[in-house]
Amino acid sequence: MSLTKEKIFQSNKIHFIGIGGAGMNAIAEYYLRHGVKISGSDLTRNISTGRLEKLGIEVNYNHSPENIPLDTDVVVYTPALSESNVEFLEAKKRGLQIVKRAELLGITVNDKKLVAVAGTHGKTTTSAMIGKVLIDSGFDPTLFIGGNVEFMQGASTRLGSGDFAVVEADEYDRSFHYLKPDLIVITSIELDHSDIYSGQANLEESFEIFLSKSKTGAKVIYCGDDKVVSGLVKRSGIGAVSYGLTADNFLVVSDYKSIGKSAEFKINGDYVKLSVPGIHNALNATASFGIASELGITIEKYSEAIERFSGVDRRLQLVYNNEIDVYDDYAHHPTEVKASLNTLKEISKGNVITVFQPHLYSRTKDFHSEFADALALSDSIVLLEIYPAREEKIPGIESSVIKTDLVEKYGKDVLIPKTVDELNLYLSSIVHDGDIIVFMGAGNVTNYCSFFLNHLKGIKI
Structure with missing residues (x-):
């Protein structure tokens, strides 16, 4: 059965598997505001799931067949989802209309x-x-x-x-x-x-x-x-x-x-x-x-x-402005890292300190040398461990491959901290008035940015 916008508006309920994703939460909110009942699940809380909950959407923070309400007509999933996912399999078992997020977006616009x-x-x-x-x-x-x-x-x-x-x-x-x-x-x-x-x-x-x-x-x-x-x-x-x-x-x-x-x-x-x-x-x-x-x-x-345009969250977003500036940035490709760092070098009155979290093992494997070339624009560099997202680990691929390139090609000192406390203490020890610290990547590096901002509250830089 082909899905149309009219059929979606007539649905009892739409369930989103991975509702916290950037594209998913937007479509969920769109149909909620058009009067369609929405439910969803995700493995982690984020700003978007919190917003959806405030709008009245029930979000379950796990994947389980029971998460799909009995009155559901349509189930939406993302390409990052495995078709062995228990909710996806449950939707198939019930004979529900299953649609990719991208297809639903096309139907919508x-x-x-x-x-x-x-x-x-x-x-x-x-x-x-x-x-x-x-x-x-x-x-x-x-x-x-x-x-x-x-x-x-x-x-x-x-x-x-x-x-x-x-x-x-x-x-x-x-x-x-x-x-x-x-x-x-x-x-x-x-x-x-x-x-x-x-x-x-x-x-x-x-x-x-x-x-x-x-x-x-x-x-x-x-x-x-x-x-x-x-x-x-x-x-x-x-x-x-x-x-x-x-x-x-x-x-x-x-x-x-x-x-x-x-x-x-x-x-x-x-x-x-x-x-x-x-x-x-x-x-x-x-x-x-x-x-x-x-x-x-x-x-x-x-x-x-x-x-009057003031930007988008996590796109070189200034999140702290005092004696130092702290930015949260989504750059996760060498070209993007280079563009962001060149911009920060333009506006900085001091050093630029980068905390970079590589995103995906495959991307790190393919571009570790290019990441090193881009990150070398920084005055100081911290590498977090790779954020795997949808991927399984690739043997021999970890953040240290970028560190090796930075050390061998540019003679850079690079820290790979083992704990949040080690990261916060290190940053506090090297930052000075006029410096910029940027937390960069597409994974959960934004959480590390928040941890550091909380740490700053009790420290005079």
């Missing part, structure tokens, strides 16, 4: 005028920027963002009454193949998920399929500085607008400079001010202007809106 933001890096921030500009310009869009957003009161979804929807188009597990966009952003194409894609060519093929799913008359806003993206877009034959730092782009970023924790730059000579730092954010903002201009939003209106 494909009837809208859809803006889909794709690319290896910058999807979440760019999606949120577009959302902010459309809201402030009166479009009242529906938003599905892969992070918690301040202007959405900490949510990752927004229900709008307008015709437009903005979504983050994730290449992981080829999830974006379920989307049929009208407007597309592609920020970059670089191999990241080696557990999904056999290589760069396989990844590019997946993006080609994504573009082929777009609606008639679709248009692509793409980073022309990325030769892979440029080639892909040109081969697609879809109408396109390029942006970037080089003069051959249609939208040219120039005169970038940091101003404290903000930035300013020009798009085709027009002045733009950002309340978030980094040349990578200037590029993200220019992508959002590309979408805005397609919708008839003037540079003046756009500039007012984008200056």
